[in-house]
Amino acid sequence: MNGDAARLIERLDGGERLTAEEFRRLLEGSDEESDALLRDKAVARRKAVYGNAVFMRGLIEISSYCKNDCLYCGIRRSNRNADRYRLSEEQILACADEGYALGFRTFVLQGGEDAYFTDERLVPLLLELKRRHPDCAVTLSLGERGKESFQRLFDAGADRYLLRHETATKYHYETLHPPEMSFERRMACLRDLRAIGYAVGAGFMVGSPGQTEEHLANDLFFIQDFQPEMCGIGPFIPHRDTVFAHEPPGSAALTCRLLSVIRLIKPNILLPATTALGTVHPQGRELGIISGANVVMPNLSPVGVRKQYALYDNKICTGEESAQCKDCLNARMRAVGYEIVIDRGDPAALPQLNSPPAS
Ligand code: SAH
Numbered sequence: 064m065n066g067d068a069a070r071l072i073e074r075l076d077g078g079e080r081l082t083a084e085e086f087r088r089l090l091e092g093s094d095e096e097s098d099a100l101l102r103d104k105a106v107a108r109r110k111a112v113y114g115n116a117v118f119m120r121g122l123i124e125i126s127s128y129c130k131n132d133c134l135y136c137g138i139r140r141s142n143r144n145a146d147r148y149r150l151s152e153e154q155i156l157a158c159a160d161e162g163y164a165l166g167f168r169t170f171v172l173q174g175g176e177d178a179y180f181t182d183e184r185l186v187p188l189l190l191e192l193k194r195r196h197p198d199c200a201v202t203l204s205l206g207e208r209g210k211e212s213f214q215r216l217f218d219a220g221a222d223r224y225l226l227r228h229e230t231a232t233k234y235h236y237e238t239l240h241p242p243e244m245s246f247e248r249r250m251a252c253l254r255d256l257r258a259i260g261y262a263v264g265a266g267f268m269v270g271s272p273g274q275t276e277e278h279l280a281n282d283l284f285f286i287q288d289f290q291p292e293m294c295g296i297g298p299f300i301p302h303r304d305t306v307f308a309h310e311p312p313g314s315a316a317l318t319c320r321l322l323s324v325i326r327l328i329k330p331n332i333l334l335p336a337t338t339a340l341g342t343v344h345p346q347g348r349e350l351g352i353i354s355g356a357n358v359v360m361p362n363l364s365p366v367g368v369r370k371q372y373a374l375y376d377n378k379i380c381t382g383e384e385s386a387q388c389k390d391c392l393n394a395r396m397r398a399v400g401y402e403i404v405i406d407r408g409d410p411a412a413l414p415q416l417n418s419p420p421a422s
Contacts, residue, residue, distance in 0.1 A: 068092030069100055075327040076104045080287055087280035089324065098320060105323035105355030108330040113357050117401045118333065118408025119392070120169045120202065121162035121363035121385075124372040125150045129175025131206065132241045133229075135271060137302035137373045138175050144304045146371045149179055152188050154365060156195065158385075162363045163196050165389050166405040170196075171225065171360065173204035180205060182212050186219040193220035200407045202264075207248060210255040217259050224256045227266035227295055231285035232278045239271060253289065262410065264293030264333075269321060270313020271299040279321065287328045292410050293358075294325050294332055297339030300375035315344035319354035326355030331413045333358050342379050348392070349399045358408065359396070361388040 071089040075081060081089070126149035132139045138147075150158075159170050170192065174180065185205075192201055203216060204225035213224070228249055230236050236246040256263045267282045268274075286294055298313030318340055325334060335358040336351025344350060348359060362369060362380050369381040380388050393403050 064096035064100070065092035065094050068094070068097040072097065072101050072104060072327070075324070076108070081284075083277075083280045083284040086283040086324070087276055090276045090279055090320070093320060101320065101323045101327075102354055105326040106353065109326055109355050109357055112331045112411050112413065115401045116357070116404045116406070117352060117396050118169070118358045118406060119167060119389070119403050120171045120335070120358060120360045120408070121159070121165075121167035122171045122173060122360045123150070123155055123158045123162075124174060124362070124364040124368070125155055125172050125205075126174035126177040126180065127368075127371050127373075128177040128179065129206075130178060131176050131244065133244070134239050134241070135268070135299060135302070135305060135307050135375075137304060137375055139305065142302075142304045145373070148368045148371050149174075149177060150365070150368070152184070152191075155188060156191060158363045158365065159192055159196060159199075161385055163199065165386055166403075167363065167389075168198060168405060168407045169200045169202060169223075170363070171202040171204055173225070174206075176206035182215045185216055189216060189219035189221055198407070200409070204264075207252045210259070213252075213255055213261070214259050217261060221261070223262040223264065223293070225264035225266070225293065225295060226252055226256065227264070227268075228253060228282075228285065230267055230271065230274065230278055231281040235271075235273060235278050238273050253291075257289075262292035264295055265289060265291040266293075266295030268299040268313065268339075269296055269318045270311070272307050272310045274299075283321070283324055283328065286325055290329060292333060293335075294329075295335055295337060296321055296325070297337035298343045300339055300342055300377070302373065302375045312343050315340060315347050315350060318343075318347075319350050322351055322354045322356050331411050333408065333410060335360055338362070338379060339375065342375070342377055346395075349395050352396065352401055353399050359392050359403070361385065361392050363388075 200222040202223040336348040336356040340347035
């Protein structure tokens, strides 16, 4: 076993903070034994906080229109081949009603940065969603907006906001985005969301073009510093109509290792085993859960539009009805010893952060 990596894992598990350089050594020193140690520690921490519960979030992909031109993304505005759609308020509410009946208690409204979804349209939608389902949490994932807009949506009932930082290294960010997008603005949005009172989700792609272990170490350091309530990470997957069409996808194994490290950085973090992870590996979501993740995000979008929300090629779960998606994930979670629960899935308190886990 790589002794340096093992010592760093022990220190992280003991509640110590690591430097970016130490995170880099931890990733670089990976071998079979240190990976097993990392996974065992992460699973023990996860079990101490959340038992074997897996939270589910119903993902409603409300629009594939986007004004941004992120180089990696299949719904970037310059992709003329993208089939665009947006859901009506009635369709979104119907997805949520169906999800509620299936046991979902969190709805995630995600989409491209579509100018149609102004505050004037979103506020009544949020009010109605919360009126119908007051026991549910609503998460927004609609990209960058102004602080006032974030505040209005929060006041209308949005509880959480997912805005992946994508990469914590400024020059790497600039190679993945067009010049009009700004690393500083992305980070400022995350701080605004936090200041308003949202539960905030950051996150990054694993294996995005040009990414090095140093960049990933910066991502881990950022997560440790910002302490988001949620962290979405998944492998980069090429999309045929983007400039990165021929880049290799990120690895499932590295994604799982990073999930374990993030679990140790913040034992009560909400950490999804993402659809992208399930796309690069047939058992990706199960592997994510047994590496320390505790959230899955089944698709609740109308089946008729699912293929159009194509951020990357070969996305899974675009053909099934919502109920089938949920049943399939339930069976997958049970097969590895976990149980999907009917719960909002808020962050748990951390009674014993620095003491050894009970199990
Ligand atoms: N527009 C919103 C949310 C939609 S995109 C926003 O900007 O936050 C959701 C996430 O999908 C992105 O944050 C990105 O990390 C991920 N994504 C986009 N293209 C991808 C690709 N080709 N492979 C893997 N993940 C991708």
